[in-house]
Amino acid sequence: MGLTPARALSTTTVDPSAQDSWVTSRLDFLVNWARTGSLWPMPFGTACCAIEFMSTAASRFDLARFGMERLSYSPRQADVLICAGRVPLKLAPVLRRIYQQMPQPKWVISMGACASTGGMFDNYAVVQGIDTIIPVDVYVPGCPPRPEALMHAILMLQQKVRQDRLRDRTQHVEIVPDPTSQLYIPASRIDELSEPFGNAVNQTRSAP
Amino acid sequence: MTHPATSAIASDANGSPITPRGVPHHDGAVNPSIAALRAHFGEAIGRHAVVWGETTVYVDRAALFAVIQWLHDEPSQRYDYLVDVTAVEYRDAVRPLEVVWHLRALGHRQFLRIKVELDRQGPLVVPSIMAIYTGADWLERECFDMFGIRFEGHPDLRRLLMWDSYAEGHPLRKDFPLRGRFSRAEQLKQALAANPEARYSMNELTIAEAFDVLPEDMKQRLADERVARHGLEGGE
Numbered sequence: 001m002g003l004t005p006a007r008a009l010s011t012t013t014v015d016p017s018a019q020d021s022w023v024t025s026r027l028d029f030l031v032n033w034a035r036t037g038s039l040w041p042m043p044f045g046t047a048c049c050a051i052e053f054m055s056t057a058a059s060r061f062d063l064a065r066f067g068m069e070r071l072s073y074s075p076r077q078a079d080v081l082i083c084a085g086r087v088p089l090k091l092a093p094v095l096r097r098i099y100q101q102m103p104q105p106k107w108v109i110s111m112g113a114c115a116s117t118g119g120m121f122d123n124y125a126v127v128q129g130i131d132t133i134i135p136v137d138v139y140v141p142g143c144p145p146r147p148e149a150l151m152h153a154i155l156m157l158q159q160k161v162r163q164d165r166l167r168d169r170t171q172h173v174e175i176v177p178d179p180t181s182q183l184y185i186p187a188s189r190i191d192e193l194s195e196p197f198g199n200a201v202n203q204t205r206s207a208p
Numbered sequence: 209m210t211h212p213a214t215s216a217i218a219s220d221a222n223g224s225p226i227t228p229r230g231v232p233h234h235d236g237a238v239n240p241s242i243a244a245l246r247a248h249f250g251e252a253i254g255r256h257a258v259v260w261g262e263t264t265v266y267v268d269r270a271a272l273f274a275v276i277q278w279l280h281d282e283p284s285q286r287y288d289y290l291v292d293v294t295a296v297e298y299r300d301a302v303r304p305l306e307v308v309w310h311l312r313a314l315g316h317r318q319f320l321r322i323k324v325e326l327d328r329q330g331p332l333v334v335p336s337i338m339a340i341y342t343g344a345d346w347l348e349r350e351c352f353d354m355f356g357i358r359f360e361g362h363p364d365l366r367r368l369l370m371w372d373s374y375a376e377g378h379p380l381r382k383d384f385p386l387r388g389r390f391s392r393a394e395q396l397k398q399a400l401a402a403n404p405e406a407r408y409s410m411n412e413l414t415i416a417e418a419f420d421v422l423p424e425d426m427k428q429r430l431a432d433e434r435v436a437r438h439g440l441e442g443g444e
Contacts, residue, residue, distance in 0.1 A: 089399035090371050096400060124379055124388030124395070125370075132396055 028166050035079070035105070036158045037067040042078030042102065044095060047085030049112035049144040056147040066154050075101040080157065081134075084144075086114035087127040099134040104172045107161070109153050110136045113143045225317060231261040239263035239320055241285055249275060264321040272324055273335040279311060279320070280340050287311040287320060290337070293347035295355040297382050307334050307357060326357070336362035342421075354380035371402040 041063075045053055057063040057071065072078035075098045087095055099108070110130055113119035116139045118128035130136060137160060140153040164171070179186075218226045236258045242265055245253045252275065254266030267275050279287040291310035298305075304325040311320045326332050336359035338344045348359040349368040356378035359365055367374060375398070376389040388395055419427070 089395060090369075090402070090404075092396065092399045093402055093404050097404075123386050124376065124384075127396065127399075128392055132392075133400070 028164070031166060032162045032164050035164070036161045038070075039066070039068055039079045039107070039154075039157070039161070040070050040072040040077060041068050041080045041082045041109075042072050042075050042098070043082050043084065044098065045082075045084040046087060046091065047112075047114060047144075049084035049115065052144045052147055053082060053084045053111065053150065056150050061147040061151065063154075066151070066158070068154065075099070076103065078102050079106060081106065081108045082111055082150075083108065083115045083130050084111040086119065086121055087130055087133075088125050089127055090125075092127050092133050095130065096133050105164070106172075107137045107157055108134055109138045109140065109150075109157060111140045111150060111153070112145055113141065116141070119143060228261060233260060234258065236261045239318055241279065241287075241318060241320055244282075244285065245275065245279075248278060262319055262321060264323060266323050266325060269324045269326070269334060272322070273337060273340075276309065276311070276322070276337050277340055285313060286315050287313045287318070289314050290341040290343050290347070293337075293344055293351055295351055295357055295380075297355065297380070299382060301328075304328065305332065305355070305357075307351070309337070332357045333360055334358075335360050336365075338362055354378055356381065371399070371404075373398065373402055 043050065043053055055061060057069070063069050068080075075081070079102075081099055081102060083095065099106070108130075110116045114121060114126070115130050116136075118126050120143075122128070127133065138153045138157050140149050142149050145153075218228065220226050234257075238256065238258055242253075242256050242263060245265065249271055252268040252271035254268065256263060256265040258264075276287075279285045289312040291312050292308070293310075294308050296306045296308060304327055307324045307326060309322040311322065312318070313320075324334055326334070332355070334357060336344065336348055338348065338359075339361065345362075345364075346368055348362050349365060351357055352359060352362075352365050353367040353369050366372060370379070376395075377384055379388075390398070419430070422430070
């Protein structure tokens with residue numbers, strides 16, 4: 001749908017004599033194990049969810065158990081962007097810039113109702129879900145979520161990281177719309193088509 | 209510091225303020241500044257009201273700057289702290305829009321709320337009081353951003369909360385829809401097109417330009433630090 005086609009690398013043929021499949025799978029396991037245990041979060045805290053995030057990071061709930069005690073306040077050394085709190089429209093370009101500055105592989109946790117959907121702030125000033133700006137891996141419900149909920153999300157994310165395949169790089173390719181593609185639909189057209197079918201907060205995903 | 213007998217907030221034996229008790233909803237003690245204002249400005253001072261011990265006075269727009277200047281400079285008034293500048297629009301269509309200034313005299317322990325009524329059909333213009341209170345800068349910019357009221361004489365009247373290219377209007381006006389005027393997609397598109405770094409310039413970040421307007425003690429402290437750091441007066 002107007003996007004760069006995925007490279008067909010997701011299937012492998014197993015040749016028992018070459019034994020490369022065995023090596024690849026072990027490498028996957030090793031790399032994923034290492035990544036799982038040292039996800040460095042980049043906290044993007046804008047509201048009360050950030051307080052719960054601080055609580056999660058502090059000694060009682062102890063984020064260090066997940067290898068995440070090193071909070072990365074620079075996006076360039078971060079693996080996980082934890083967006084905790086509502087994002088005003090004025091902050092939208094900032095959040096996107098921070099996401100773009102993070103190196104691959106990277107993941108995003110949308111913490112709380114406001115970051116995920118705009119929450120109760122269905123108004124002129126607040127982004128109705130950060131997935132309209134950046135891709136999100138795990139959504140955490142709650143207003144704000146308890147630390148247990150965030151830890152559950154982290155465990156879910158670790159599960160996702162464990163299932164990563166090194167040979168399948170498509171999940172870490174940043175998909176940019178290709179205007180030369182035959183399937184390309186301009187953003188304005190997507191808006192036009194999707195507007196009447198939006199959900200209660202009228203989300204559209206075409207914004208560049 | 210001596211407090212006039214008419215001070216709105218009573219003091220205990222040590223001169224510390226006592227939280228007033230039993231303040232009536234209406235018809236409490238009137239701020240003595242009202243009588244002084246009437247004596248000095250006459251017709252320019254409109255009606256006043258006392259609600260929960262706080263005095264509100266309506267002032268003619270043309271006289272506003274002179275009134276606040278006088279309240280600030282007159283030794284018997286000394287309203288030295290500007291708390292807030294904001295505006296109120298009522299759902300009642302005939303009721304005028306009000307611009308509100310909250311002033312506090314810290315020495316005299318007085319609070320005064322000044323209002324100017326603006327006709328909605330007419331131009332929404334009031335004088336800027338940044339020449340009196342420098343702190344009015346962002347308060348007036350916020351008021352302009354949210355209500356569209358122009359503060360005449362403000363050196364840099366642009367939006368404060370919304371971004372510069374925001375085109376949907378002034379969000380706190382009653383005719384502004386809660387979700388804004390544009391579609392969500394259009395709002396997001398315009399927001400993402402804004403460059404948050406456009407306003408960051410070295411000129412804004414440097415203190416050099418602001419040096420002349422710093423208080424004397426701060427100037428002296430900066431000069432001392434400079435000497436301590438570089439060893440000689442005025443040299444690099």
